[in-house]
Amino acid sequence: MPLARIDVAADYTAETVKIIGEVIYDAMTSTANVPVNDRFQIINRHAKDELVYPEAGYLGVSYTAKIVFIQITWNAGRRVEVKKAFYQAVAEGLHTRAGIRKEDVWISLIDVQREDWSFGNGEMQYAPKL
Amino acid sequence: MPLARIDVAADYTAETVKIIGEVIYDAMTSTANVPVNDRFQIINRHAKDELVYPEAGYLGVSYTAKIVFIQITWNAGRRVEVKKAFYQAVAEGLHTRAGIRKEDVWISLIDVQREDWSFGNGEMQYAPKL
Amino acid sequence: MPLARIDVAADYTAETVKIIGEVIYDAMTSTANVPVNDRFQIINRHAKDELVYPEAGYLGVSYTAKIVFIQITWNAGRRVEVKKAFYQAVAEGLHTRAGIRKEDVWISLIDVQREDWSFGNGEMQYAPKL
Numbered sequence: 001m002p003l004a005r006i007d008v009a010a011d012y013t014a015e016t017v018k019i020i021g022e023v024i025y026d027a028m029t030s031t032a033n034v035p036v037n038d039r040f041q042i043i044n045r046h047a048k049d050e051l052v053y054p055e056a057g058y059l060g061v062s063y064t065a066k067i068v069f070i071q072i073t074w075n076a077g078r079r080v081e082v083k084k085a086f087y088q089a090v091a092e093g094l095h096t097r098a099g100i101r102k103e104d105v106w107i108s109l110i111d112v113q114r115e116d117w118s119f120g121n122g123e124m125q126y127a128p129k130l
Numbered sequence: 131m132p133l134a135r136i137d138v139a140a141d142y143t144a145e146t147v148k149i150i151g152e153v154i155y156d157a158m159t160s161t162a163n164v165p166v167n168d169r170f171q172i173i174n175r176h177a178k179d180e181l182v183y184p185e186a187g188y189l190g191v192s193y194t195a196k197i198v199f200i201q202i203t204w205n206a207g208r209r210v211e212v213k214k215a216f217y218q219a220v221a222e223g224l225h226t227r228a229g230i231r232k233e234d235v236w237i238s239l240i241d242v243q244r245e246d247w248s249f250g251n252g253e254m255q256y257a258p259k260l
Numbered sequence: 261m262p263l264a265r266i267d268v269a270a271d272y273t274a275e276t277v278k279i280i281g282e283v284i285y286d287a288m289t290s291t292a293n294v295p296v297n298d299r300f301q302i303i304n305r306h307a308k309d310e311l312v313y314p315e316a317g318y319l320g321v322s323y324t325a326k327i328v329f330i331q332i333t334w335n336a337g338r339r340v341e342v343k344k345a346f347y348q349a350v351a352e353g354l355h356t357r358a359g360i361r362k363e364d365v366w367i368s369l370i371d372v373q374r375e376d377w378s379f380g381n382g383e384m385q386y387a388p389k390l
Contacts, residue, residue: 037186037187037188040182042181042199043180044174046302046303050303052299052300052303056297057297058298061385073201087382087383104380106380107377107378108372110240110376115213118236119188120236121235122217122219125191133368167314168318169318170366171311172267173306173309173311243371247367248350248366250321250323250351250362251321251351252347253347254340258340
């Protein structure tokens with residue numbers, strides 16, 4: 001169910017882009033109770049002036065052109081501690097497996113409801129809570 | 131008011147991309163009470179490695195590189211039955227009018243509030259509920 | 261914290277695209293209590309057929325191919341009057357500083373919670389409300 005939008009600079013290699021997707025999926029399944037094979041990701045590659053971040057940094061974090069913007073739409077209900085563990089797993093994984101600075105890992109979450117998904121066939125696969 | 135983000139492979143023809151937009155708009159007006167002319171859509175074309183789906187499928191649905199990712203932001207308040215009818219109308223329409231496999235029709239919804247839109251002129255056209 | 265997705269025609273100049281980003285950030289800090297340096301923006305440039313708007317207009321507003329789609333994810337809690345002021349500041353700024361028709365300024369907001377952000381380092385920088 002999560003849909004991950006991943007926006008990165010066009011000069012990231014195909015190999016690194018692939019690893020970014022794998023890391024996000026692995027972090028979802030290991031920390032956030034996302035089911036196996038529930039992997040849907042949309043990647044956008046960008047020219048330099050299309051990814052904008054504060055040159056002075058924000059909250060003590062500094063950014064480079066290698067910033068990875070990750071925006072995830074998923075079901076509401078995950079606790080704060082789960083989201084914290086997810087953030088950490090993504091940043092650790094991207095650093096360890098792709099050499100990306102942890103400061104360049106930027107994540108935004110959007111919570112939606114169980115009825116807000118169709119995974120194909122025109123069906124609402126997740127029964128809504130009563 | 132709905133904003134539809136449509137992400138597809140770059141090798142879809144311009145004609146098919148146009149039909150995809152039409153089908154989504156028609157499904158909105160016929161099943162989900164969206165006003166006539168309320169049609170705002172952003173299409174992104176993608177290289178092969180930019181649209182990621184599970185090779186093994188998910189929940190019994192299998193996907194191909196022709197997958198159509200549709201993410202719609204619209205006003206909260208639509209009932210579960212309306213969302214179900216909308217999913218079905220989009221999948222049916224894309225299959226009938228563009229030959230797209232119904233399994234490749236993937237939809238995500240985001241509910242927002244009436245005050246969350248400006249349709250131009252710097253105005254908030256929808257009066258918020260009191 | 262706001263993440264602004266900005267979708268425009270590919271024939272907008274780099275200079276205008278830069279001004280669009282500046283205007284949105286300035287409107288956020290001046291009307292919507294967004295902190296200094298909290299500027300994160302993703303720009304997508306599009307072919308003509310990728311930005312779809314109603315030819316007949318909507319709610320009395322008419323659009324051209326110069327339409328600027330702005331979708332902002334930010335924290336819930338801003339009052340209706342604040343959102344109104346923000347819409348106005350963006351449209352005024354884009355018109356004054358970039359010559360864009362105010363009718364072509366299209367804005368969608370998505371409210372999320374304080375725990376829905378990681379600004380880098382794998383941390384949840386905003387403490388959630390208790």
